[in-house]
Amino acid sequence: xxxGKQPDCKLVMDYEIFGGVGIExxxxxxxxxxxxxxxxxxxxxxxxxxxxxxxxxxxxxxxNNYELWLAYYGNYNDLADVExxxxxxxxxxxxxxxxxxxxxxxxxxxxxxxxIFLSDTSEIPNTPNPNDSINTESVFYTVQAGDTLSxxxxxxxxxxQELVDINNLANPNLIYPGETLRIVTNSTVQGSxxxxxxxxxxxxxxxxxxxxxxxxxxxxxSQIAETNNIQNPNLIYPGEKLRITRKYKxxxxxxxxx
Numbered sequence: 001x002x003x004g005k006q007p008d009c010k011l012v013m014d015y016e017i018f019g020g021v022g023i024e025x026x027x028x029x030x031x032x033x034x035x036x037x038x039x040x041x042x043x044x045x046x047x048x049x050x051x052x053x054x055x056x057x058x059x060x061x062x063x064n065n066y067e068l069w070l071a072y073y074g075n076y077n078d079l080a081d082v083e084x085x086x087x088x089x090x091x092x093x094x095x096x097x098x099x100x101x102x103x104x105x106x107x108x109x110x111x112x113x114x115x116i117f118l119s120d121t122s123e124i125p126n127t128p129n130p131n132d133s134i135n136t137e138s139v140f141y142t143v144q145a146g147d148t149l150s151x152x153x154x155x156x157x158x159x160x161q162e163l164v165d166i167n168n169l170a171n172p173n174l175i176y177p178g179e180t181l182r183i184v185t186n187s188t189v190q191g192s193x194x195x196x197x198x199x200x201x202x203x204x205x206x207x208x209x210x211x212x213x214x215x216x217x218x219x220x221x222s223q224i225a226e227t228n229n230i231q232n233p234n235l236i237y238p239g240e241k242l243r244i245t246r247k248y249k250x251x252x253x254x255x256x257x258x
Contacts, residue, residue, distance in 0.1 A: 002041070003126035009116050011037055012069060014048040018057075027059045028209055028234045034066055035235055041124045046090065046116075054084040067115060069093070076111075090115040143179040155216050156183050157205065204240040217244050 002011075013034055018026050030047070038045045046067040049058060054070060063085035070086075071093040072079065079089075091112040098109030141152060149172050153160045164172050167181050175181070202213060210233045214221045225233045228242050236242070 002124050004123060006121055006123050007043065008118055008121050010044045010046045010067070010118055011041060012046050012048045013037070013066075016048075016050065016053060023057060023059075025209060025211070026057065027062060029207075030058065030062055031234050032209075032236070034062070036237065040127045042122075043118060043120065043124065048093075051079075051082070051084070054086060055082070058085055060085045063087075069110075069112075069116075139183045141181045141183055143175050143177055143181060145177045147175065147177075149173070149175055152181065152183070155218075157216065158183060200244045202242045202244055204236050204238055204242060206238045208236065208238075210234070210236055213242065213244070219244060 013030065015026070015030050015033070021029070034045050034047070037043075046069055047058065047062065048069045048071065050071045054068065068084075068086040068089045069091035070079075070089040073093075073095055076092050076094055091110055093108050093110045095109045097106040100107050100109075139156065141156075143152075149160050149163055149169075153163055160172055163169065163181060163183065166184060169175070200217065202217075204213075210221050210224060210230070214224055221233050224230070224242055224244060227245060230236070
């Protein structure tokens with residue numbers, strides 16, 4: 001969206017609606033976003049936050065690496081004794097009911113230090129979207145004893161309704177061991193999918209975290225990081241391919257003669 005632009009101020013992450021995401025995970029998401037924007041644009045990035053999130057949400061690691069633009073509508077001189085992860089701010093939004101000549105209605109008003117300006121105002125490069133090259137694959141999964149459709153959907157990053165539609169299932173609560181389900185996914189499977197040790201190549205989707213992927217495939221974050229030589233487990237990118245090796249359960253059928 002900003003390719004070709006020549007900004008003279010630092011780029012900003014405005015992340016203030018978390019939708020029930022916990023503090024640790026939201027900080028991981030913020031870290032990945034900030035690092036990704038910085039990497040793709042070659043520009044410095046800062047954080048926009050209200051006082052509550054600056055105190056209770058964002059951690060010291062983010063504060064140590066990214067400067068703060070604070071939204072605070074009280075007397076900003078009172079902030080001297082307020083403890084946040086940041087020791088200072090480089091911009092403050094002090095009202096949302098300001099007036100500017102030539103603009104009708106209320107607008108935000110801000111004060112900045114000179115630190116808001118970029119030292120490099122060159123054009124932002126046009127970087128291809130890695131999601132454009134992602135192709136979906138069909139995986140055939142053999143239902144095991146104890147499986148549920150919701151568990152299978154969660155494991156492959158799809159939905160129960162999609163599995164029902166693709167496989168023409170009359171009752172989503174009724175699947176049988178040995179039944180084969182077709183799953184349309186962005187994962188490709190190599191080797192045995194139903195038992196033994198299978199090597200799965202997973203394509204990272206927008207919004208994924210390594211912990212979510214690990215939980216879906218029943219492995220640990222450290223195992224995925226080690227297998228794929230990931231230096232920072234909090235930093236994965238859409239379109240990145242991860243090799244996941246997991247062990248599948250063995251199920252045995254016994255035949256009885258009366």
